[in-house]
Amino acid sequence: MIDALESWLRTAATRVHVEAASLTALDQAIGDGDHGTNLDRGFGAIVAMLDAQGPVDPSQPPAAAAADLLRRAGRTLISTVGGAAGPLYGTAFVRGAGALANGATASPAEAFVVALEAACGGIAGLGKATAGEKTMLDALLPAAAAARTALDAGGDSAAVTAAAASAASAGMEATIPMLATKGRASYLGERSIGHQDPGATSAALLLGVLADVARR
């Protein structure tokens, strides 16, 4: 599990770096043109943190080790990303880590669903946003719901993360016609309609990478 988590973070960092310019371009349209740069800086810091860390303590139970790693990744985002996305993604990771730590006995698939739900709760609580406000939540909430359904249907972690990923990218596309009522895009009022939300896009990207990793 810890290996899957680490390879998710490393692969995500690579993908974020590749997509940084296009994420920033989306943010130029309805924001201030820094979302890709911000996340690229944060995930670069996570990779540096991973490279610096010593070997995992074998005595530590796997769920605790994974929770610990995810928490440190969240803290790194909070300390390096800035803007709105830093606290939001950082808190999401930290809350997800908390869920992992509690659900020590859960299957990988169930642990993921619980962590994703906790992450959504963290973002919604901090950002005071709900579904339909043209934010990252519009990718993440449908993803969590789809993952839960797949889990209830007996799906393994590959199936559950795949369900989450496709729901996230559908949710991402669904932000295009939305009127933004949170974040910078809300300043544009009607002019925010017709543009895809950068945060929803990065959220779908992160879940897409997770599904790829889980499929291996």
Added chain:
Amino acid sequence: MIDALESWLRTAATRVHVEAASLTALDQAIGDGDHGTNLDRGFGAIVAMLDAQGPVDPSQPPAAAAADLLRRAGRTLISTVGGAAGPLYGTAFVRGAGALANGATASPAEAFVVALEAACGGIAGLGKATAGEKTMLDALLPAAAAARTALDAGGDSAAVTAAAASAASAGMEATIPMLATKGRASYLGERSIGHQDPGATSAALLLGVLADVARR
């Protein structure tokens, strides 16, 4: 004579207004892009001065009347043009007026030559420039010399002003290969070579108009 002088000033004002943009364009290349605007403002003020003036006092001798008008035109340039061209052209007019006043008995042709020579002297004295420094003098000095030659050959005012005008435009074109050593263009050093001097261009324009007027 006074009528010829007034129609020269009025026609010159019209031509300067028409050519203002191209004079300014020349000044953009090797100066600061205001020569046309400056002269247009000055000659516009001369026209306003002419419109405002009462009828010429009939008791005043024609040479004195012409000198007086030319002096007021020069003062107007000094008070409205600014930059280098304002004092230089203004002084030229004032000195020319002085020459007219002294040469009360001279023929129109002779009076013009004497006035043009005095004008050159005024510009050279104030601007400390000599031939070949890429200034208005490179149009005016050859013009004065050609006018004097035409006068000695018995030319009338039409012939004399025509000689001055063609020498001035030849002198204007001759400024293109010159290296500027006076005025703003001198800051460009070698880069001033290959551009026609705006002041020489406006000087040729003024003498060209005078020749047209004298031909009538």
Added chain:
Amino acid sequence: MATNAPSRMKKLINQVESIVPESLAGLAAAHPEVVKIDAANNVVLRAGGPRRGKVALVSGGGSGHEPLHGGFVGLGMLDAACAGNVFTSPVPDQMEAATRAVDGGAGVLHIVKNYTGDVLNFQMAADLVAGDIEVASVVTNDDVAVQDSLYTAGRRGVGGTVLVEKIAGAHGEAGGSLADVTATAVKVNARARSMGLALTSCIVPAAGTPTFELGDDEVEVGIGIHGEPGRRREKLAPVDDLAEWLVEPIVSDLGLTRGDSVLAFVNGMGGSPLIELYVAFNSVAKILAGRGISISRSLVGSYITSLEMAGFSVTLLKLDDDLVRWWDAPVHTAALRWGV
């Protein structure tokens, strides 16, 4: 087509990554008697601080708005400013470091411009020092271009923030308590309104291209300070009209009436020269005179900017005697100085 601009990013920089630290180093090198830099955290600190027993004022935000905020650190204004990356709010670690560095035992006031990122990061920083240091926060939201409704993140903090920092800073310098200084900051924010427009976009260094495209004859009205597009686009018009577009919504939102006295602040967005800003101030003065509103204090210059954006904003602060007294009080920062 006559253009007066590079078609690619042209800036006085070494590398994109080093702009903020090098600019802060330049600030400290130019004003060693006023500020020092915590280079590890990109925090500008008042020289000779912390001051025991004095309420400390901390602000911060994305870079690209200079002189805001670092240029306002010094006597009678801020004790510290946190510099984020260009247009990106700083991280909680920076605000925590600044807050701990300036605490003089009398509490610390966080002055936060109302943007989701700034609000969330300052909030996290306050949590990090909770228990150790008493922290109060004021969120500035003076931009009338944004409706303050359920349908937005609320009005943005723009030009009024400069006035909050000056006036609350003066109250802090005079020994006001955390509650008093906070109340003054809240009062200034409540009586200040702003609106801005842009003649050009600006280029975020890391992005390398303009944040928005604007037609040759268009102005973007109702912009913020991050190069974000505004509320609407209009055809370029005489500055008397542009000023009217900005002043009218401010006057009506503030409910200013004949006889009221204001501080009028005409701010340049970074690329508009002073000759134009004074022409714009003249337009604003004519409009206010026509409405019987008197300008008893004024500020003209580029104090809260969007990189090299051309354009201007207008901020009006409804004055009373206290506010005038605090405004006139001595200030010694890199960007604002008088009385000392």
Added chain:
Amino acid sequence: MATNAPSRMKKLINQVESIVPESLAGLAAAHPEVVKIDAANNVVLRAGGPRRGKVALVSGGGSGHEPLHGGFVGLGMLDAACAGNVFTSPVPDQMEAATRAVDGGAGVLHIVKNYTGDVLNFQMAADLVAGDIEVASVVTNDDVAVQDSLYTAGRRGVGGTVLVEKIAGAHGEAGGSLADVTATAVKVNARARSMGLALTSCIVPAAGTPTFELGDDEVEVGIGIHGEPGRRREKLAPVDDLAEWLVEPIVSDLGLTRGDSVLAFVNGMGGSPLIELYVAFNSVAKILAGRGISISRSLVGSYITSLEMAGFSVTLLKLDDDLVRWWDAPVHTAALRWGV
């Protein structure tokens, strides 16, 4: 192609013809305690002048360089400034009116930037008051980009002019005689050198198009302050290199050596934001430190500009104790203020 600029003139103005008078009116409206305007002559006068028995300082030149000169009228600096049309020196009538308006019986010093137009018009104005008022003139010529030779009109007056006005103004405020104040102005000019470069051209309003075209990756090195082209064109480079191109000729022309102490002035040309100017100042500070030259005073900002041109200039003044004392003396103008 990502461009961040209008392809036609976009300025905060009403009409081209009214820019100068409206900008002066705005200056007076914003700073009534500092200046008043002689609108008939486009002259900025110190409020409450003339001062009996005080040597009066008068400067002036084309507009488009704001805050120079009108922004430097006030206590401890200029008594009057004559504003010509954009980039066109004022006419003698203006300088005459200014000189007569400020004369306090102790004589008047004309501070003239070395451009043919300015020199000739100030000279004519001096002739017009000769006999009535004692006038002395100082011609500033600190621009090392121009060789001071028979082959030029001589070095241009640029950034050093600001320092001459501040320091001679302080001596005048302190009651120096016309001869003393003139000597101080001459001394500052002799010890100051400048050089500038441009990242963009600028648009003279009456012309409506940029004075010169510059490639996307080019910088114009050795520019003056009238948007005129410079001495040479280079490829855009890191600001550390750009600063070296400016500082090296200044240092060698002034013959600065290890241990010398200077005032370092990094000036913006009008369109370059403060974040970049501080990055540039940091480069200059590194270069001087490397040469063992210490910066004991500094000035960073857009004080002598070319409309909206992007770029910067560096001015170094070799200091001595007198110059430091005059520099530190109180000044209260629209653009420079301290000690009061």
